[in-house]
Ligand SMILES: Nc1ncnc2c1ncn2[C@@H]1O[C@H](COP(=O)(O)OP(=O)(O)OP(=O)(O)O)[C@@H](O)[C@H]1O
């Protein structure tokens with residue numbers, strides 16, 4: 020099919036047109052415009068004035084004093100650091116729980132495996148907002164966890180365990196929301212793993228740990244890497260979990276962006292943070308793509 | 322308006338036309354210097370490098386060749402799935418190079434059947450006739466008749482997925498036959514079947530071809546299949562046709578070393594030609610043997626010719642009774658025959674196949690001395 | 706355990722514990738079931754409390770379905786639910802159509818320059834964080850002054866639904882045997898007939914799967930709608946969010962439960978329609 024006739028090329032363009040136009044016009048162009056906005060000056064009640072300014076990016080690191088001099092400020096850097104930290108915590112906890120679960124499922128008979136996968140998939144496709152909201156009922160003041168303490172008199176009126184509105188609550192929320200994204204790719208690679216290789220390892224007198232670290236981990240690495248990325252990236256830009264479970268004090272990048280657009284009405288600054296978040300995500304995706312290409316090249320060489 | 326003029330005027334199924342193969346006056350297909358190059362530049366693959374031959378009407382014609390020699394490519398060019406990059410293809414005199422696949426009165430039986438999984442057997446078979454806008458009663462009759470022809474009439478309402486491989490094969494055949502094309506293309510249709518079924522289908526395909534009088538172009542890389550079914554065979558290699566001929570011509574009088582080696586087992590002996598009388602030449606091998614051989618085009622004094630000999634054409638006797646004595650080097654017992662390598666002092670031992678016709682035939686063993694009889698008529702000088 | 710131990714067949718020695726197969730790590734099963742509990746308990750708690758009689762969510766006073774009745778009778782909730790449905794149906798229809806066409810062009814249009822780039826563009830909404838998409842779309846609409854009410858929401862949803870609809874359709878097309886289409890052309894079908902009679906019927910499960918994914922994704926979206934929707938155009942998730950903000954009541958739980966059960970039903974239906982039927986994949 021190397022040389023399609025003229026009208027086939029035309030037909031192809033017409034068929035691709037709508038999807039490409041929609042995504043191009045309503046995704047690519049908006050992000051580009053936002054990029055431009057991040058270099059403009061803010062109007063006091065939202066919107067921008069069309070004059071170039073790098074203030075939005077400066078604002079991230081410095082605060083402007085009354086006499087117009089700049090002073091190093093850590094406020095926003097802490098938010099960035101918290102975003103990375105919580106995304107990392109979520110990723111690690113997803114991995115610690117997700118790997119053994121994926122291993123368990125991969126060792127089930129085929130029919131059971133499908134059932135397990137369905138059970139893990141269902142929550143993922145159900146409403147994130149509602150699922151996160153459920154954790155307020157569990158972790159919150161007078162919630163499911165505090166109830167027995169209160170009943171036993173260990174917790175007095177007005178006292179609380181302080182589970183909600185903490186980094187802990189956000190981490191739990193992130194882990195809970197994104198853990199299916201860890202289990203599924205690891206399961207996919209473990210399922211393909213030929214268990215006779217594991218037995219061959221045991222047959223050649225390697226201990227369980229050696230078999231695990233020398234055979235299982237390397238062979239399921241693509242799944243582990245994909246899973247970590249699939250949890251880390253959305254966690255980094257999460258909005259719902261820090262917003263509902265972190266309250267107003269524990270901001271992450273996602274809530275900071277939203278805050279700038281809704282309450283603070285500083286669009287250039289909000290755009291700048293969104294661009295930085297996007298830059299982080301693109302960087303991670305590119306690292307992943309390079310690693311994946313490298314892994315593929317390795318496969319080919321074998 | 323009938324959409325394909327050729328297909329619209331085809332004779333009804335089971336026309337009583339005499340179906341002696343290869344007697345049609347006009348050739349069904351004429352290929353002139355057909356070329357096909359895949360890709361461009363450095364990565365270009367020349368799949369067909371100038372193919373020219375004719376296929377007669379009513380013929381069971383086979384394309385035989387090793388994997389990758391371009392058989393499928395040629396077939397797809399005939400069907401219209403692949404656009405040949407050079408040359409012309411004529412179908413009953415008409416140049417069809419620019420006729421698209423769905424307007425060619427040519428149907429294909431695909432290697433993996435390609436039955437439509439969402440249609441019943443009957444719907445599959447009716448598909449082509451429906452696209453030709455035939456009247457419903459004619460379609461029903463043709464479907465019933467074609468299914469009877471391939472012995473699948475009781476499966477009309479099944480889905481392809483509910484059939485065995487052999488049954489799917491028959492449906493695929495029926496589907497391609499139903500519109501009664503002028504030419505039927507079959508790309509290794511038997512390769513996915515097991516051995517017994519394959520052998521039974523050979524006979525049946527041959528009978529169906531004779532009954533319908535349709536020109537069959539059959540692709541295979543299995544020489545037994547080619548020899549047993551075909552009226553004529555084209556042996557291909559590396560995008561070129563090496564020889565076109567009847568099975569006997571191909572097997573007994575191969576045009577060159579490639580054909581000789583690809584179709585059946587062969588011995589090749591290097592020799593120089595000493596003298597000739599009529600078509601018979603006398604040659605001397607490297608090992609010093611003097612042999613008489615058949616060689617029409619060979620010239621006296623020619624060096625480095627190749628003599629060709631089928632293993633089963635060699636007769637063995639007691640030492641001293643043949644043209645040369647030899648020693649059995651290795652021996653394989655095959656039940657109906659014995660395959661031996663006999664050392665006659667040449668560079669490579671002679672491959673000999675001896676049929677075991679009698680129960681009390683003397684059994685040979687490695688190390689036996691034997692007399693090797695070489696018939697000058699079966700020893701041929703190959704054209705390089 | 707030393708290597709030597711492993712060589713001795715443990716079961717042969719009386720009194721030694723039979724060695725388990727490698728994959729059977731003790732406690733795994735318990736962990737897996739705890740994991741399931743972790744996934745489903747919050748949902749269960751939410752649904753359970755939606756049946757609480759009293760109006761303080763976390764103090765159980767008795768069973769009642771009153772909150773459902775109240776939620777279903779609430780005009781605002783009904784309007785939000787209606788908006789959600791209008792947006793989801795429109796976005797699904799448009800995105801699935803576009804995705805089907807694009808998938809056909811990419812899978813059957815031969816090789817051409819920029820194919821990889823186009824694939825990347827179509828899956829762009831999957832890669833950009835939702836919050837970034839949300840504010841970018843907001844900035845875009847306000848900068849060009851587009852105010853179509855619910856239309857804005859539909860445009861935004863269609864955009865991020867396209868890759869979700871695209872993926873299963875493309876997967877189905879790639880897995881489809883192209884010789885079937887050749888067979889059809891061989892049997893005198895024109896390109897259009899081949900598409901209508903062979904390609905489309907065989908592609909249909911993929912299209913259905915794509916449409917269902919798009920629908921679920923659109924129904925569930927919250928952040929993008931929150932940023933893009935005007936005051937009268939709230940969808941159900943955004944409405945639920947505003948309810949949560951005002952204080953948690955069993956009514957929120959009731960509405961949330963309805964939304965949850967709706968998506969669970971959709972996903973389960975999706976699962977069972979796309980599951981390969983046995984004996985389907987002969988080729
Ligand atoms: N679509 C294609 N693109 C590039 N090269 C191709 C393509 N199809 C076939 N070829 C090449 O053309 C040559 C001939 O292929 P073809 O399929 O005709 O062989 P064949 O004789 O049918 O082999 P087989 O017996 O294995 O089916 C091969 O070298 C093959 O690699």
Ligand SMILES: [Mg+2]
Pocket residue numbers: 392393394
């Ligand atoms: Mg082939």
